[in-house]
Amino acid sequence: xxxxxxxxxxxxxxxSTISMGQDxxxxxxxxxxxxxxxxxxxxxxxxxxxxxxVGGPGLYLRINNDWKIGIGALPSIFLLNGKLGARLGVSxxxxxxxxxxxxxxxxxxxxxxxIPSFGLGYKFHKKKSH
Numbered sequence: 001x002x003x004x005x006x007x008x009x010x011x012x013x014x015x016s017t018i019s020m021g022q023d024x025x026x027x028x029x030x031x032x033x034x035x036x037x038x039x040x041x042x043x044x045x046x047x048x049x050x051x052x053x054v055g056g057p058g059l060y061l062r063i064n065n066d067w068k069i070g071i072g073a074l075p076s077i078f079l080l081n082g083k084l085g086a087r088l089g090v091s092x093x094x095x096x097x098x099x100x101x102x103x104x105x106x107x108x109x110x111x112x113x114x115i116p117s118f119g120l121g122y123k124f125h126k127k128k129s130h
Contacts, residue, residue, distance in 0.1 A: 037124035042074070044089075044104050044119025051078035051117060053089060053104060060095070068095040074104050080115065089117075098123045 040055030058072025074089040089104035100121035105114045 034126075036126055038126050040100055040121045040123045042100060042102060042119050042121025044076075044102065044117035046115055046117035048081050049078060049106075049115055049117055051076045051087075051089070051104065051106070051119070053091075053102075053119065053121065055100075055121070055123070056088070058093070066097050069093070070095075072102075074102070076104065076106070078106065093121075095123070098125070 040053075042053040042055070044051050044053060053074040053076045056073040056075050058070050060068040060070030060072075062068045069092075071090065071092050074091050075086075076089050077084070077086050079085075087106045089106045091102040091104035093100055093102040100123060102119050102121060104117050104119060106117070107114055
């Protein structure tokens with residue numbers, strides 16, 4: 001008798017899960033194709049060093065709607081002494097509206113030194129549709 005009750009309960013749980021997953025809402029009109037940039041693109045320079053950075057994860061203190069300060073990771077492509085490479089940089093940064101002032105540091109595994117640089121960036125946002 002217990003097996004029958006257990007089987008019935010399992011069947012009812014499975015049935016309710018499947019029936020709840022059904023979408024009963026009407027089909028909405030699909031939005032138009034939309035292309036745009038989102039994220040941050042920046043450039044920094046140092047001694048015999050140039051890098052192009054994209055915004056990565058970070059931790060920020062938002063002061064108000066226009067100002068933020070914090071630290072973030074910057075996936076980057078760089079040119080050091082004429083040689084191209086890719087590296088993750090770490091940077092303190094100040095954001096004002098869409099503009100970023102940053103000072104990325106990049107670690108060199110070979111020598112163990114840190115390469116300092118200074119740069120500017122611009123944040124791209126998806127335009128809000130009304």
